[in-house]
Amino acid sequence: MSDAETRLKQLGVALPSPAAPVANYVPFVRTGASLYVSGQVSLGPDGLMKGRLGEDMDIAAGQAAARQCAVNLIAQVKAALGGDLSRLRRVVKLGGFVNAAGDFTDIPQVINGASDLMVAVFGDAGRHARSAVACPTLPLGAAVEIDGVFEVS
Amino acid sequence: MSDAETRLKQLGVALPSPAAPVANYVPFVRTGASLYVSGQVSLGPDGLMKGRLGEDMDIAAGQAAARQCAVNLIAQVKAALGGDLSRLRRVVKLGGFVNAAGDFTDIPQVINGASDLMVAVFGDAGRHARSAVACPTLPLGAAVEIDGVFEVS
């Protein structure tokens, strides 16, 4: 079991079967050593985590939603790597989008829910560049969507 | 004529002369095998396709706007490749931004207008990772903006 798998187990994170898009886009594309993973919404084991920060969702719930996006990203990375997370060299970049009301400004704190999980699972290789911005709405009403670029071997 | 050119013709898609930005940015930059194309708005032969989903534009019109963004992306890729679309190896990633009201959640369906065209034109090489999010407004009031990363030879 890879270190990352061990840490996922210690954290009590069960990776979902990675969602397969139902359209003409795919969950990930590799080009050279870069793996691009499609935007993952905050879909958890109990369904879609919906809400708008600053309106009907607090920061803790937003962080949980961002963490779930990270779980879904990791599930896609694992699928792209034939099940072997030890082939992940680095989380390069996360693009975080938060469903937020116009007066909500704690956007970085929300996306930290994803950043923290990446480092908890991958250690220093989980430290990444990122952007964190707000959107007036997201697919299906999701609270958070995050896409990613990963360096893989 | 490349396969992609043949399919464009069969689809009745005429590529526009690629728009040249009027500022200090450029339509595309190549680094290694990756071609980054600037965000293309829904500018069609009859002018800018303006509107806000969930307010004054329905999903079908939004899909047509997204499709037009894809047409404009392909025109830029062709220009970057010296006119030879057979040098496109893969559509790697599309970043889709939909001008949408706060209660509109069918964002993926809108961006499918672009994803579907990429696969219609490039086949499996057109399958891509993507993100799809909403914005409260877009340049000049455009309904959709999409940028892209492409692998080229």
Add this chain to the structure above:
Amino acid sequence: MSDAETRLKQLGVALPSPAAPVANYVPFVRTGASLYVSGQVSLGPDGLMKGRLGEDMDIAAGQAAARQCAVNLIAQVKAALGGDLSRLRRVVKLGGFVNAAGDFTDIPQVINGASDLMVAVFGDAGRHARSAVACPTLPLGAAVEIDGVFEVS
């Protein structure tokens, strides 16, 4: 002194000590020849440049905020390159996010504040692909956030 440093001096731009994120993400990650820099907000020497275009901030102020994001991006690039900006080969892509009211559409003009600085500092190597979109709010109420991809040696 590199050409870029000379131009920065001529422009009267003092690079700040690059901000270190206070969370589990980092200011930049290099993968191959690509340097990904985290989204930089419009934080200047006099504090955060806050505001919403089309509401309480005009285009000139927005351009100044975008320019400051570019200054902060350059500071991070310099840090990533061990202080030697001559190792920057190309500004590849800027992702621009403008805090804007729903009826504001001059988003490209705002982001030009960043694009113009890149070309003023780096010449042709500063010409980049970009996207420019709006957000209903940004971290801490910043007026602009911009992330970037750079080709480095």
